[in-house]
Amino acid sequence: xxxxxxxxxxxxxxxxxxxxxxxxxxxxxxxxxxxxxxxxxxxxxxxxxxxxxxxxxxxxxxxxxxxxxxxxxxxxxxxxxxxxxxxxxxxxxxxxxxxxxxxxxxxx
Amino acid sequence: xxxxxxxxxxxxxxxxxxxxxxxxxxxxxxxxxxxxxxxxxxxxxxxxxxxxxxxxxxxxxxxxxxxxxxxxxxxxxxxxxxxxxxxxxxxxxxxxxxxxxxxxxxxxxxxxxxxx
Numbered sequence: 001x002x003x004x005x006x007x008x009x010x011x012x013x014x015x016x017x018x019x020x021x022x023x024x025x026x027x028x029x030x031x032x033x034x035x036x037x038x039x040x041x042x043x044x045x046x047x048x049x050x051x052x053x054x055x056x057x058x059x060x061x062x063x064x065x066x067x068x069x070x071x072x073x074x075x076x077x078x079x080x081x082x083x084x085x086x087x088x089x090x091x092x093x094x095x096x097x098x099x100x101x102x103x104x105x106x107x108x
Numbered sequence: 109x110x111x112x113x114x115x116x117x118x119x120x121x122x123x124x125x126x127x128x129x130x131x132x133x134x135x136x137x138x139x140x141x142x143x144x145x146x147x148x149x150x151x152x153x154x155x156x157x158x159x160x161x162x163x164x165x166x167x168x169x170x171x172x173x174x175x176x177x178x179x180x181x182x183x184x185x186x187x188x189x190x191x192x193x194x195x196x197x198x199x200x201x202x203x204x205x206x207x208x209x210x211x212x213x214x215x216x217x218x219x220x221x222x223x224x
Contacts, residue, residue: 001170031209031210033210033211035153035211037153042203042214042215042216042217043153043203043211043214045210045211045212048209048210049209049210054212084152086152086153088153088155088210088211095167096155096167096169097143097155097158097167098155099145099152099153099154099155100152101152102152102153
């Protein structure tokens, strides 16, 4: 089955930049999406179609894509950004939706 | 305002069955694809199943294929997940999520616990 791989954790000081990668063989063919999830809450979309930002999401959140890897960048991290982040995409046929393994962002 | 409200979760014994429901409001339900996504305690998100807006196209994750059945009633603005032959590893919070190429709206989830 298709998998998306993320680092388990990223630690960053306030005001610094956090980068979270997501790797998968079908990413050159399928868009990636990023979700933020805080404890006890449902996920919230923060990036769609690799690099687009939904309305209401702060400009410090950005996304990029290169080959089989997509990256979520949080510039000028704030304490409120501490959360779990998941990439999401689909297999090469577009049939099976897949979530990445998840990355816990800790603000030091 | 878009709202998705799940119900039907609870404690069930291994091998048992449960039917989850998701009540949708605030949008034209019949125009949107829908999904079920679950999250085991302390674990990551796992996609479970997809259904097209008309209900004619359905997909399942390998982990639930043959045991779970997704369906919808567009007249009642409702999404369902019939879960049979439940296993301990099916224990999770189950979310319904609207799809617009991405999962743009989520419910708050309903907890399913499979235990004897």
